[in-house]
Amino acid sequence: MKILHTSDWHLGKRLEGFSRLEEQEAVLKEICEIAEVEKVNAVIVAGDLFDTYNPPTEAVELCYRYLKKLAKNGTRAVIAIAGNHDSPERIEAPDPLARECGIIFAGNPNAAILPFKLESGLELTKSDSGFIELLLPGEPHALRVLMTPYANELRLKTYLGAEETDDELMKLLEQRWAQLAATYCDNWGVNLLMAHLLFATNAESVPEEPEEERRINYIGGAPAIFTENIPEVIQYVALGHLHRKQVVDWNPCPMVYSGSPIAYSFSEENQKKYVLIVDAIPGKKAATKDVLLASGKRLLRNRFEDVDEAVEWLVDNPNVFVELTIVSDQYLAAADRKRLLEAHAGIVAIIPESRGQGIGGPAQANAIDLTKGMEELFLDYFKHKKGQEPGERIVNLFKEVISEEEAS
Ligand SMILES: [Mn+2]
Numbered sequence: 090m091k092i093l094h095t096s097d098w099h100l101g102k103r104l105e106g107f108s109r110l111e112e113q114e115a116v117l118k119e120i121c122e123i124a125e126v127e128k129v130n131a132v133i134v135a136g137d138l139f140d141t142y143n144p145p146t147e148a149v150e151l152c153y154r155y156l157k158k159l160a161k162n163g164t165r166a167v168i169a170i171a172g173n174h175d176s177p178e179r180i181e182a183p184d185p186l187a188r189e190c191g192i193i194f195a196g197n198p199n200a201a202i203l204p205f206k207l208e209s210g211l212e213l214t215k216s217d218s219g220f221i222e223l224l225l226p227g228e229p230h231a232l233r234v235l236m237t238p239y240a241n242e243l244r245l246k247t248y249l250g251a252e253e254t255d256d257e258l259m260k261l262l263e264q265r266w267a268q269l270a271a272t273y274c275d276n277w278g279v280n281l282l283m284a285h286l287l288f289a290t291n292a293e294s295v296p297e298e299p300e301e302e303r304r305i306n307y308i309g310g311a312p313a314i315f316t317e318n319i320p321e322v323i324q325y326v327a328l329g330h331l332h333r334k335q336v337v338d339w340n341p342c343p344m345v346y347s348g349s350p351i352a353y354s355f356s357e358e359n360q361k362k363y364v365l366i367v368d369a370i371p372g373k374k375a376a377t378k379d380v381l382l383a384s385g386k387r388l389l390r391n392r393f394e395d396v397d398e399a400v401e402w403l404v405d406n407p408n409v410f411v412e413l414t415i416v417s418d419q420y421l422a423a424a425d426r427k428r429l430l431e432a433h434a435g436i437v438a439i440i441p442e443s444r445g446q447g448i449g450g451p452a453q454a455n456a457i458d459l460t461k462g463m464e465e466l467f468l469d470y471f472k473h474k475k476g477q478e479p480g481e482r483i484v485n486l487f488k489e490v491i492s493e494e495e496a497s
Pocket of ligand 1: 174331
């Protein structure tokens with residue numbers, strides 16, 4: 090049985106002023122092609138399908154269109170859970186229609202999917218809160234999936250019946266998994282767990298959450314699920330949330346964050362993006378293979394002391410997104426800023442840095458000379474913030490505010 094694992098699509102996410110929809114569509118197309126070439130029986134999307142609770146219509150359409158393509162007229166099972174960026178209600182809303190296409194949505198951890206059978210042979214044979222068993226067309230073995238979408242602390246507590254206990258949330262979740270595994274999973278089928286949570290081998294190795302990512306924090310609970318608490322019968326753990334593809338542990342089975350399919354922030358500058366192909370037979374750890382994705386544009390940071398050099402580099406690297414740092418004695422002149430912007434269509438930010446700032450380190454860079462007068466400090470601040478001198482009107486306005494302040 091072959092399963093494609095992906096996550097963190099963040100459909101509708103923008104990079105400052107830039108839409109990423111075209112790249113998102115391209116990479117979904119690429120994922121469909123991989124599913125075809127690899128002849129996968131099922132696809133799992135481990136959360137953060139959308140970037141916001143109310144994604145733009147184009148993002149919603151993109152999501153449904155490609156989930157349906159992946160389901161291939163009900164011959165492939167597609168299972169998607171909510172991440173911390175998704176509205177659980179929105180994720181679950183199309184469920185009755187989606188099931189007819191072979192797509193299963195779980196928005197809440199207690200989601201119980203109604204059994205169904207399609208003409209293709211795809212059948213949901215058993216269902217419990219947070220669990221499904223499927224028969225896939227042409228596959229002799231059942232696929233069991235423990236599904237734990239992201240839930241905030243309150244929802245997770247409700248699911249686990251833990252209103253009273255504050256500190257045992259993760260323990261209770263692990264007990265819930267153990268109970269589902271004991272009830273439904275054995276060595277006659279393939280058993281997976283999918284979740285949008287933080288996993289770690291131990292308290293010292295809790296992974297870094299991505300920059301700009303909404304964090305997962307449980308006030309009362311442990312910061313992460315520890316891998317030793319995964320039921321032994323589970324053969325693969327498909328994780329979502331972290332944008333860099335990473336294996337949390339190979340034991341007791343592979344536990345993998347597939348990562349996002351394209352780079353979403355400059356902190357992901359040097360990351361390669363993948364989907365995983367999971368090959369599983371009953372009774373054994375699953376085998377995994379990374380398949381590289383090529384559709385997303387690269388996000389590049391670069392630093393120049395010379396505007397001409399920067400322009401040259403920009404012209405040489407047209408099809409990327411750029412964050413530029415320009416070092417100079419003076420603040421970046423408006424004319425230079427204009428030249429840079431005209432040289433490249435993908436400049437996300439230009440950060441001016443005055444010379445000497447880098448050498449002395451951040452302390453020196455941020456040092457403010459308090460011997461200067463208020464007006465002079467304002468001019469410095471304005472130039473630092475905007476990259477140019479303030480106009481006469483702004484300076485006068487500032488003087489007016491200051492004089493009022495002094496008078497009162
Ligand atoms: Mn997330």
